[in-house]
Amino acid sequence: MKRYSVFAVAREALRYHTGWERAWRSPEPKRHYDVVIVGAGGHGLATAYYLGKNFGITNVAIIEKGWLGGGNTGRNTTIIRSNYLQDPSAAIYEKARSLYETMSQDLNYNVMFSPRGVIMLAQTEHEIRGYKRTAHANQQQGVQTEWITPERVKELVPIINLHGPRYPVLGGLWQERGGTARHDAVAWGYARACSDMGMDIIQKCEVTGVRTENGRTVGVDTTKGPIDCDKIGMIVAGNASVLSEMAGFRLPMESVALQAMVSEPIKPCMDVVVMANTVHGYMSQSDKGEMVIGGGTDGFNNYTQRGSFHHIEETVRALVETFPMVSRLKMLRQWGGIVDVTGDRSPIISKTPVQNCFINCGWGTGGFKSIPGSGWAMAELMATGHSPLTEEFSINRFKEGKFIDESVAAGVAH
Amino acid sequence: MLILECPYCGVKAEETELAAGGEAHLKRFGPGSSDDEFHDYLFMRENPKGVHFERWRHANGCGKWFHAARCTMTLEVFGTYTAQTSVPTQEIQDKIAAKRPGWTWREFADGKK
Numbered sequence: 001m002k003r004y005s006v007f008a009v010a011r012e013a014l015r016y017h018t019g020w021e022r023a024w025r026s027p028e029p030k031r032h033y034d035v036v037i038v039g040a041g042g043h044g045l046a047t048a049y050y051l052g053k054n055f056g057i058t059n060v061a062i063i064e065k066g067w068l069g070g071g072n073t074g075r076n077t078t079i080i081r082s083n084y085l086q087d088p089s090a091a092i093y094e095k096a097r098s099l100y101e102t103m104s105q106d107l108n109y110n111v112m113f114s115p116r117g118v119i120m121l122a123q124t125e126h127e128i129r130g131y132k133r134t135a136h137a138n139q140q141q142g143v144q145t146e147w148i149t150p151e152r153v154k155e156l157v158p159i160i161n162l163h164g165p166r167y168p169v170l171g172g173l174w175q176e177r178g179g180t181a182r183h184d185a186v187a188w189g190y191a192r193a194c195s196d197m198g199m200d201i202i203q204k205c206e207v208t209g210v211r212t213e214n215g216r217t218v219g220v221d222t223t224k225g226p227i228d229c230d231k232i233g234m235i236v237a238g239n240a241s242v243l244s245e246m247a248g249f250r251l252p253m254e255s256v257a258l259q260a261m262v263s264e265p266i267k268p269c270m271d272v273v274v275m276a277n278t279v280h281g282y283m284s285q286s287d288k289g290e291m292v293i294g295g296g297t298d299g300f301n302n303y304t305q306r307g308s309f310h311h312i313e314e315t316v317r318a319l320v321e322t323f324p325m326v327s328r329l330k331m332l333r334q335w336g337g338i339v340d341v342t343g344d345r346s347p348i349i350s351k352t353p354v355q356n357c358f359i360n361c362g363w364g365t366g367g368f369k370s371i372p373g374s375g376w377a378m379a380e381l382m383a384t385g386h387s388p389l390t391e392e393f394s395i396n397r398f399k400e401g402k403f404i405d406e407s408v409a410a411g412v413a414h
Numbered sequence: 415m416l417i418l419e420c421p422y423c424g425v426k427a428e429e430t431e432l433a434a435g436g437e438a439h440l441k442r443f444g445p446g447s448s449d450d451e452f453h454d455y456l457f458m459r460e461n462p463k464g465v466h467f468e469r470w471r472h473a474n475g476c477g478k479w480f481h482a483a484r485c486t487m488t489l490e491v492f493g494t495y496t497a498q499t500s501v502p503t504q505e506i507q508d509k510i511a512a513k514r515p516g517w518t519w520r521e522f523a524d525g526k527k
Contacts, residue, residue: 241461252457254436255486299434300416301486303463309415310430343457398457399449 001196003108023188024195029202029227033061036220036229038207039236040064042073043360045190046375047233052197055383060199065206069187072237075337076368077260077294079273081118081178083145085134086404088392090141096373100181109189111181116272118178123167123278131173148174156272164321167278180284183368210247216355231356233382238338240361249353252343252398258297258365259307261334265289281318307336339364346404349378350395358382421494423476435469438481439500439522463487465510465517467502483510
């Protein structure tokens with residue numbers, strides 16, 4: 001792999017940019033791999049990357065039915081934060097956030113991580129109490145967050161309306177080291193690094209069956225033929241139930257549509273991420289100047305990557321009352337993704353009833369921010385059979401009643 | 415836009431008039447059941463990519479609960495039917511069978527697939 005650097009740019013500038021090579025190979029699948037990862041999204045690629053980097057396992061195939069990073073990895077609002085209430089969540093999200101800080105250097109790929117700060121607005125008395133509690137919990141967990149006053153919110157976000165028509169801004173939970181990153185670059189950077197380690201990324205190849213013998217996985221059937229493997233990692237977000245059914249077990253999970261949209265590009269007006277969970281909308285400004293806007297999930301099961309129109313209206317309404325100036329913006333694009341939501345709104349990173357078959361799913365509406373941490377933990381689990389970061393996220397926690405209940409702590413915009 | 419006909423008041427309601435109530439025809443388990451049964455009842459969901467039976471409430475209308483059969487892959491609605499049943503009506507099942515040959519669901523309360 002040729003490294004990207006300022007010298008590479010200079011060199012290529014002198015020879016009409018003819019020397020850039022493809023970032024990753026697209027090989028035909030081999031007959032056998034040590035590990036097959038199903039799903040070449042951020043989480044799948046990160047898992048493969050850390051399998052290679054931390055554990056030296058490089059005979060790995062990453063199988064993707066569409067194109068790399070074309071699912072939720074390319075459909076989110078790129079927010080990165082780790083201000084969670086529960087200890088296991090804070091641990092894995094903070095791991096992810098800290099890995100984002102050095103990701104561009106680690107991968108030699110600019111993921112444009114921008115630690116610009118994230119505010120979660122408190123607009124009711126309950127939210128004040130909830131966020132103060134989270135701030136105290138974060139202090140114990142070593143996650144840097146603080147409770148800030150409405151005046152400080154206004155200082156950080158001059159375009160905000162503190163005295164909205166429905167809910168006033170009463171303060172906020174401020175994580176200075178949160179921010180955003182370029183979501184596609186995260187997938188592309190991991191893919192390039194995986195390919196460089198000799199892993200095969202196989203796109204446009206759908207898994208049609210999971211083969212098991214005596215309760216162990218032995219391989220997968222795909223549209224490009226059968227592939228044998230010793231271990232399989234299912235990391236497919238919204239389609240996890242479909243894949244788990246192929247392997248013969250069920251998941252405590254439902255798939256619903258979540259939508260996002262961007263406005264026309266405008267001059268810089270807001271240099272932090274703001275989440276308003278009571279009125280329900282969140283917004284940040286991309287480097288291109290577009291306002292990136294996210295809202296809530298639909299209430300019904302859906303696999304179509306299209307959401308309901310009325311949710312767009314609700315989200316925009318929420319943002320217009322919080323930031324009156326956005327009322328004059330035109331929206332450029334709107335899209336949906338299928339998120340996998342569990343009973344306690346926390347992910348499942350776990351062994352499964354099928355031996356040597358591992359699953360990483362249920363990130364719901366909070367997947368992007370966790371990509372490196374999730375990959376790190378999943379790789380450790382798959383390589384050694386145990387990871388301190390995943391212990392609490394076992395598939396058995398529902399049976400044991402050991403929920404990691406973030407639905408209350410995180411509200412809806414999770 | 416999702417439009418469901420309320421089987422009680424006959425109104426063709428658009429989704430802002432309705433509240434989704436999740437998967438239908440769950441077999442209830444309570445005291446005396448095994449841990450596995452209780453766990454499955456509370457948390458396990460079919461989450462199919464295809465035919466889905468679900469509960470809806472005509473929240474901004476007559477206020478009554480009803481059932482709907484819908485395809486999660488195309489958003490096609492096969493029909494709605496009364497809440498006073500623990501299995502989809504034969505009529506709905508026939509309709510689905512005509513449009514989606516070979517569709518399956520976990521066991522219904524009457525033991526039939």
